[in-house]
Each structure stands twice: as structure tokens, then as C-alpha cells.
Amino acid sequence: MEHTRGLITVISGPSGTGKGTLIAGLMDIDKDIHYAISATTREMRSGEAEGISYYFKSREEFDDLISRGEVLEWDEFCGNRYGTLRSELKSRIEAKQDVILDLTVKGAMAIKKAFPDDSVSVFVLPPSIAELERRIRGRKRETEKQLSARIAEAEKEILSVGRFDYVIVSDSITEAPVRLKWIIDAERQKMIRNEDILQRMGF
Amino acid sequence: MEHTRGLITVISGPSGTGKGTLIAGLMDIDKDIHYAISATTREMRSGEAEGISYYFKSREEFDDLISRGEVLEWDEFCGNRYGTLRSELKSRIEAKQDVILDLTVKGAMAIKKAFPDDSVSVFVLPPSIAELERRIRGRKRETEKQLSARIAEAEKEILSVGRFDYVIVSDSITEAPVRLKWIIDAERQKMIRNEDILQRMGF
Numbered sequence: 033m034e035h036t037r038g039l040i041t042v043i044s045g046p047s048g049t050g051k052g053t054l055i056a057g058l059m060d061i062d063k064d065i066h067y068a069i070s071a072t073t074r075e076m077r078s079g080e081a082e083g084i085s086y087y088f089k090s091r092e093e094f095d096d097l098i099s100r101g102e103v104l105e106w107d108e109f110c111g112n113r114y115g116t117l118r119s120e121l122k123s124r125i126e127a128k129q130d131v132i133l134d135l136t137v138k139g140a141m142a143i144k145k146a147f148p149d150d151s152v153s154v155f156v157l158p159p160s161i162a163e164l165e166r167r168i169r170g171r172k173r174e175t176e177k178q179l180s181a182r183i184a185e186a187e188k189e190i191l192s193v194g195r196f197d198y199v200i201v202s203d204s205i206t207e208a209p210v211r212l213k214w215i216i217d218a219e220r221q222k223m224i225r226n227e228d229i230l231q232r233m234g235f
Numbered sequence: 236m237e238h239t240r241g242l243i244t245v246i247s248g249p250s251g252t253g254k255g256t257l258i259a260g261l262m263d264i265d266k267d268i269h270y271a272i273s274a275t276t277r278e279m280r281s282g283e284a285e286g287i288s289y290y291f292k293s294r295e296e297f298d299d300l301i302s303r304g305e306v307l308e309w310d311e312f313c314g315n316r317y318g319t320l321r322s323e324l325k326s327r328i329e330a331k332q333d334v335i336l337d338l339t340v341k342g343a344m345a346i347k348k349a350f351p352d353d354s355v356s357v358f359v360l361p362p363s364i365a366e367l368e369r370r371i372r373g374r375k376r377e378t379e380k381q382l383s384a385r386i387a388e389a390e391k392e393i394l395s396v397g398r399f400d401y402v403i404v405s406d407s408i409t410e411a412p413v414r415l416k417w418i419i420d421a422e423r424q425k426m427i428r429n430e431d432i433l434q435r436m437g438f
Contacts, residue, residue, distance in 0.1 A: 155426075157432070157436065157438075159436075160436065160437060160438075161437070161438055187438075190433065190438055191433075193426065193432065193433065194426060194430070196426050197425065197426060198421070198424045198425055198426060199424060199425075199426055199429050199432055200424060201436070211420070211424060213417075214416075214417045214420040214421045214424070215421040215424060217414070217417040217421070218401070218417045218418040218420070218421030218422070219421070221401045221402060221403060221414060221417070221418060222400065222401055222402075223358075223396065223397060223399050223400060223401060223402050226402050227397070229360070229396065229402055230393065230394075230396065233360065233362075233363065233404070234363060234364070235360075235363075235364055235390075235393055
């Protein structure tokens, strides 16, 4: 159903739960979902484009946006900052576009706080701790110490599940995206996202 | 996904929106949905069974249940009372069963009030006023006066849509039940209905 305002879906969960595969699977079966574009201080690489790959910002611009409360959440990797701009999400929902983001628990909560009515948060759980360990250990390039730290971090993150609106168990590569789609399709039918439905339908 | 507590889905909407067809279509594609059993003061007919067709009550029993707040909503048709028992819904959700009810707006709001966390309300809209009129006028046995009253009542009821959690437009006999199933499947994945998920999964 066409809806009045776009919906922000924030996905979170420990590494090893297949969030990337889940989101790719969803985008495969739902062409109306867009990946939210992040802002970054990293330099543009060949083949990338402003506003498509990222919103490219200088460090000064990024810090200025942070100080004005325009960066809802951000992190630093390899010396570069990556974050979510309030303006990106605001313009998407006003254009009736549905966006999805893959964020840390802290990042997810920041989005919920900024857009309480326009966002839903989904936590992705692995089928079991053993399976999570198996998936994390599958990352051959990391040392045992790094792997152990990742597993401990994942176990800690899982305790945050209660702060989310929905929970999905990533037990099947084909079914988990369908379950995510149910959530988004249901949310599109929420009254809160269809407040003009009577006018829209000519009643 | 198996969930911790059952879910109560209350369907409402004016006559002529095909709520019956919608619910039958849903029960066809979702075998885990049960129709909530009503209580009635009407006499048991042949082929009916206590607790399957209805909970059959004497007028005195029914009135006593009302006075004890055990009847969440009720109506009278042809001299018989029909209502929803708190005990019916309570035992279903505790048994992890999902139930569906088709009620008036007033009835739906009474269920929401009694089970704010365990119920969702869905309003069914006809595709247009013209189509609603056409469907209501299809009831050949009613007089013009009865039909006009029904149409006026339906138009009035539609204004209550904003009080519901979700809205479905009954524009397709095959798609509307699927959209209702999305809502129910999404609701089953709500954190609030899976509070024991970490214990349940052995984390």
C-alpha cells in the first residue's frame, strides 16, 4: 500500500548474524527499499559519486555537522569518520521513500530517538551461540585473540535485544529476508503512516 | 516465528468491506489463527457444541459475567446477547494461540483497552465510497430505507479509522488477506511478544 510518509528501518545485531545478506535479500524482493546514504570524511574513490556512494565531507564540514546536531550517529574506522545525516533520513521520509540502515546498537537507538514515529528497529539474532561462533571463526584473516574479542562482544551485544521493536532470527538465508519484509509491509499499513488515507482515497 | 504470548487481532470496518471474506482468506493461508469464541444467550442449535460454536450462557449467567467485568464487549441481536469473554482471550494468549475477532469500532476499542500489549486493531476500508455503496446495495433483501441507513452508518464508521493501529484497503480478495497476514506475522516478531527469546534460544 502506498503510504503517506517513508519508513526508516534500522537493522542491528552482532557481527556474524548475516545482516548484510539479510538486507541484500530484502532489497532483492522489495524494490521500494533504499539503502540510506552515509556521510564520510574518507576520500572519494574512482567509480564513486557524491550522494550515491556517500556524502563526501571534509573533516571540518563533518565536525560542523556534528556540532549542529545534524549527525545522528557516527563512528571512526581507519582514521575516517562515517555517520548518518539527519537531513538524509528527513528528506527520504518526506519523499515517501523507505530506507534501511545497518547500525550498531548505539547508532540504532540514536535513530529511534531522532525519529520515534518514523523508524522501526530490528535486532538480528544468530540461530545459536554455537552458530555465531562458527560464523565469526569463519573469518580466517583474524587472529584467535581478535576472534575471541569479537565473540565476547557479540555475546554482550545480544543482551541489547530487548531495546528493539522487532527481533528476527537469521536461521535461513531465504526466509529471514521474507520475515523482514513482513515487518516493513506491516509497518507501511500502520495508521500512523497513513493519516491522510481518507482524503487520499476521496472519502 | 514461535512467540512467547499469543496475539489478539481485532478487525473492524463498516459492513460491505468484506471483513468476513478477509478473515476467511487469512485463515486459509495461516493455520495458526483461531477465531475467538463468543459467549451468547441464544439457545444451542443442533450441530453446535459448547466452547466450539459459542459459550452458551443463560441470561442470568451472562448478566452476572457483565457485572463482574468479564464481558469485554457485547451486543444484542434478535433478543439474544453476544459478547467477548475476557477469559476466552486471556486463556488463548497464555496458551500462545493467536486469535482474531470481527467487532464494531466500540467493541474493538474495548478489546484494545483490556489487552493493550497483546492486541492489535485493524480497520478495513472499502476501495471507495462508490464501491461501498455498490456492495451494500447488493444486499437485495433490504429496503431502500435500510440500505440508505446502512450507507450513512458506514460513512460515519469510516471516520473512526484513525483510532486503529493498522489500516487495510479491501481492494482485492486475494491480496487483502496477504496484507493482513503481513501485519500478524510482523506482530509475532515484536520484541514485546518475545521477551524470553534469549532464554528460549539458549543464549
